[in-house]
Amino acid sequence: MTEADPLRLLAVHAHPDDESSKGAATMAKYVAEGVRVMVATCTGGERGSVLNPALDRPDVWERLPEIRREEMARAREVLGVEQEFLGFVDSGLPEGDPLPPLPEGCFALVPTEEAAAPLVELIRRFKPHVITTYDERGGYPHPDHIKTHEVSVHAFDAAGDPDRYPDLGEPWQPLKLYYHMGFTLPRTRALHEAILASGQESPYAEWLENWDPERDMSHRVTTKVPCAEYFAVRDAALIAHATQIDPNGRWFACPLEVQQRVWPTEDYELARSVVDSPAPEDDLFAGVRSEVVVR
Numbered sequence: 087m088t089e090a091d092p093l094r095l096l097a098v099h100a101h102p103d104d105e106s107s108k109g110a111a112t113m114a115k116y117v118a119e120g121v122r123v124m125v126a127t128c129t130g131g132e133r134g135s136v137l138n139p140a141l142d143r144p145d146v147w148e149r150l151p152e153i154r155r156e157e158m159a160r161a162r163e164v165l166g167v168e169q170e171f172l173g174f175v176d177s178g179l180p181e182g183d184p185l186p187p188l189p190e191g192c193f194a195l196v197p198t199e200e201a202a203a204p205l206v207e208l209i210r211r212f213k214p215h216v217i218t219t220y221d222e223r224g225g226y227p228h229p230d231h232i233k234t235h236e237v238s239v240h241a242f243d244a245a246g247d248p249d250r251y252p253d254l255g256e257p258w259q260p261l262k263l264y265y266h267m268g269f270t271l272p273r274t275r276a277l278h279e280a281i282l283a284s285g286q287e288s289p290y291a292e293w294l295e296n297w298d299p300e301r302d303m304s305h306r307v308t309t310k311v312p313c314a315e316y317f318a319v320r321d322a323a324l325i326a327h328a329t330q331i332d333p334n335g336r337w338f339a340c341p342l343e344v345q346q347r348v349w350p351t352e353d354y355e356l357a358r359s360v361v362d363s364p365a366p367e368d369d370l371f372a373g374v375r376s377e378v379v380v381r
């Protein structure tokens with residue numbers, strides 16, 4: 087690896103703010119190590135809500151899409167990453183029984199072959215060695231998150247194939263694809279117990295009561311990236327998305343010191359790899375660093 091050819095990480099996310107809640111400390115750590123990190127944001131978050139009571143005002147709602155772009159720009163600076171919007175329109179989170187149909191033209195309704203095209207173009211231009219995205223359930227069941235998973239896997243497989251998307255640049259095959267595994271039952275339980283042990287009230291009690299152990303994904307974790315010293319950067323990036331985060335809410339209810347002590351990693355599942363990297367790993371670039379030097 088030379089100065090001219092740094093390692094590169096591409097994190098694919100559904101909405102502005104997702105990059106700050108999933109894998110943000112990992113990105114900050116790699117940026118500090120000299121890795122180039124790019125965030126691809128599939129949609130503009132146009133159908134998101136205002137989740138911070140202090141900003142739930144008509145003047146904010148009126149220019150929400152614009153404000154979310156400004157927030158994204160601040161978070162990008164906090165994390166030290168590059169970032170691009172892929173240009174799709176937020177699908178919104180359908181609510182009700184039965185669920186209403188998705189709005190016409192939204193990201194989740196774009197056929198995957200077409201929806202993956204801007205990401206294929208970005209991969210061929212940015213040339214990431216590693217890509218992170220969501221698992222097949224989207225991490226949580228927002229239609230845009232599931233679509234983000236689908237386009238990421240599709241683009242990972244297509245970007246290196248000269249016969250696919252021939253007009254979108256020179257083929258580039260990323261070496262590893264990861265899914266975020268940040269919100270697992272063991273982690274939440276560990277934080278919960280540590281907070282109780284310190285004599286404070288746990289923000290996770292209700293979550294844990296309703297958690298279906300069948301749906302826990304922790305057995306799929308292959309990779310734990312130590313990044314506790316960047317948790318504060320992660321929180322600062324989240325705070326930058328001021329309309330999306332209640333500073334007095336559950337996100338910040340667990341003291342940083344507890345998180346750093348009890349669960350000092352961000353966790354991933356290695357979903358695809360074209361290099362050798364035996365699990366368990368503690369580095370998204372395990373098996374990649376030597377490959378890149380050899381080239």
Ligand SMILES: [Zn+2]
Nearest residue numbers: 100101104228
């Ligand atoms: Zn999202």
